Amino acid sequence: MKHYLPKPIVRDVEVQKKYNWKVALTILVLFIASSIVNIPFSKEIRRLKLEPGEIDPKLSEPILETILAIGLTSAGLSSVFILLGLFASRKTHLGAPRLTALFSKERLSIYFNKKIVLSSIFIAVTAAILLLGLIEIQKEFHPVIAKYERPSKVFYILGAFVAAVSEEVLFRLGIMSIIISLIRYLKGIEKPSNAMYWTGIIISSILFGLMHIPMSSNFVELTIFTVSATMIGNLITGTTFGFIFWRWGLLNAMFAHFIFDIVFHVIGSPFN
Helix, strand or coil: CCCCCCCCCCCCHHHHHHCHHHHHHHHHHHHHHHHHHHHHHHHHHHHHCCCCCCCCHHHHCCHHHHHHHHHHHHHHHHHHHHHHHHHHHHHHCCCCHHHHHHHHCCCHHHCCCHHHHHHHHHHHHHHHHHHHHHHHHHHHHCCCCECCCCCCHHHHHHHHHHHHHHHHHHHHHHHHHHHHHHHHHHHCCCCCCHHHHHHHHHHHHHHHHHHHHHHHCCCECCCHHHHHHHHHHHHHHHHHHHHHHHHHCHHHHHHHHHHHHHHHHHHHCCCC
16 A cells, blocks of 8 residues: 555654754744643533532633633643654654745645645544444444543534644654654664554553543543553554654644544544
């Protein structure tokens, strides 16, 4: 299949270094924006968990106060991952080549051409259809009863943007790049091998799955089965987005993640 996919983007380390702060600031703004967009989604989850007559004080907090608190918290958290991730990505030939190209005036078609876009869409949609199929099989043989109602599709559209930005920054640009950089350093080599990239993809995907377990507890009881299903599903998606990040950079991974969530949560709606 690799013969039909676009070649990996070749990153210019010196150009990445030159525009590092501009790229970092752009990613930071995107991350803060996604955190603010997530406010309605997170409030809707809290609302759906309320028992009749129960009041959640956080739902009535002033919106400006909430935006300020979320903005400051997300800025502090993401800054560490962004700076360390960009530093590590220069060592591992990863990073955000399209953003770098925007500032360096390189031809964007090299980094975000039609073939790369279509390949990212194809891979994301294939992963979504695979998981939707697995969930339908699971429903047939081992149905899981939901604890609470899930948010409507409108909220999942917002959630798709939020997850695409925040999770790719944290887990692909941040954790995956750092893991591969550490392996490269310990091995004492200049450029990571394919095995090192796959190791970073798998480890970061496992951590990606672990992060989703508390989120799953919002909707289902945590059992061996539901935890295993959460881990397997997110291992598949994390590997998918990690592969795209490796081949074509951060923005293409974000784009693929967004497409996946739209197909899976909004069109497929397996849990509603």
